[in-house]
Amino acid sequence: MKKILGELIEEFFTDNMNLFLVDLSMDPSNKINITIDGDNGVKIIDCVGLTKFLKKNLNEELDDFSVDVSSAGLLSPLASQRQFLKNIKRKLSVQSVDGIEFIGNLTEVSENQITIEWTAREPKPIGKGKISVKKTKTIAFDKIKKANLIVEF
Numbered sequence: 001m002k003k004i005l006g007e008l009i010e011e012f013f014t015d016n017m018n019l020f021l022v023d024l025s026m027d028p029s030n031k032i033n034i035t036i037d038g039d040n041g042v043k044i045i046d047c048v049g050l051t052k053f054l055k056k057n058l059n060e061e062l063d064d065f066s067v068d069v070s071s072a073g074l075l076s077p078l079a080s081q082r083q084f085l086k087n088i089k090r091k092l093s094v095q096s097v098d099g100i101e102f103i104g105n106l107t108e109v110s111e112n113q114i115t116i117e118w119t120a121r122e123p124k125p126i127g128k129g130k131i132s133v134k135k136t137k138t139i140a141f142d143k144i145k146k147a148n149l150i151v152e153f
Contacts, residue, residue, distance in 0.1 A: 001026065002024065002026055004058075005024060005026065005032065005054070005058075006021075006024065008053070008054055008057050008058070009021055009024070009034065009050070009054075012049070012050050012053045012054075016046065016049070018038045018039040018040055019036055019037070019038045019039075019042065019046055019050075020036065020037055020038070020039075020080065020082050021034070021035075021036055022035040022036060022037050022072045022076075022079050022080060022083070023035040023079065030064060030065035030066070031065070031066050031068070032054070032065060032066065032067045032068065033068050033070075034050065034054075034067065034068065034069045034070070035069075035070055035071070035072050035076075036050065036069065036070075036071060036072070037071060037072040037080075037082070037083055037086075038071075039082065039085075039086050040086075041071075042071035042072075046071075047069040047070060047071060048069075050069045051067050051069045054067050054069075055067060074149065074151060075148065075149070075151070076148075077146050077147060077148050078092075078147040078148065078149070081109060081111065081141070084106065084109045084114055084147070085109045087106055087149060088106050088107070088108070088109060089105060089106065089107070090105065090106055090149055090150075091103070091104070091105055091106075091149070091150040091152060092104065092105070092106050092116060092147055092148065092149060092150060093147070093148050093150055094114070094116060094139060094144055094146075094147045095144070095145045095146045095147070096139060096143050096144065096145060097142075097143050097144070097145045098143075099145075102116055102118070102137050102139070103116075103118060103150065104116035104117050104118030104135075104136075104137070105117050105118065107136070108138075112140055112141060113138050113139060113140045113141060114138070114139055114141070114144075114147075115136055115137070115138045115139075116136065116137055116139070117134065117135065117136045118134075118135055119132050119133065119134055119135070120132070120133050120135050121133075
């Protein structure tokens with residue numbers, strides 16, 4: 001059933017190219033939970049459109065089911081490359097699988113990794129006091145345990 005759902009969602013996305021799937025789950029009572037995101041954000045009409053599309057096309061497959069389509073929230077962890085791409089130049093907190101946390105601005109996203117940049121205060125090489133040093137860290141997607149946006153006002 002999950003495969004059929006995935007295919008239907010992908011079919012919906014062919015007409016809505018700026019949207020993409022973040023998460024899909026289904027429990028034994030046929031409650032379907034779908035989280036989507038978009039390159040330009042997600043509007044309520046996008047969630048409603050996907051819900052109607054699925055209900056129209058799933059009536060043959062399931063007799064009794066419920067569908068909950070929502071957008072990935074601002075505080076939700078980033079899960080896909082497209083989510084990272086849309087958040088370039090924003091501040092992130094990235095926890096590696098090693099347990100090390102990096103906080104910095106997302107500067108680059110490739111197919112396999114991200115790069116974040118931050119400024120750290122370090123002792124001067126000569127003399128007393130500290131200087132600001134720009135640091136960067138490249139982290140492969142498979143080495144990221146969790147990544148969240150840091151909201152600043």
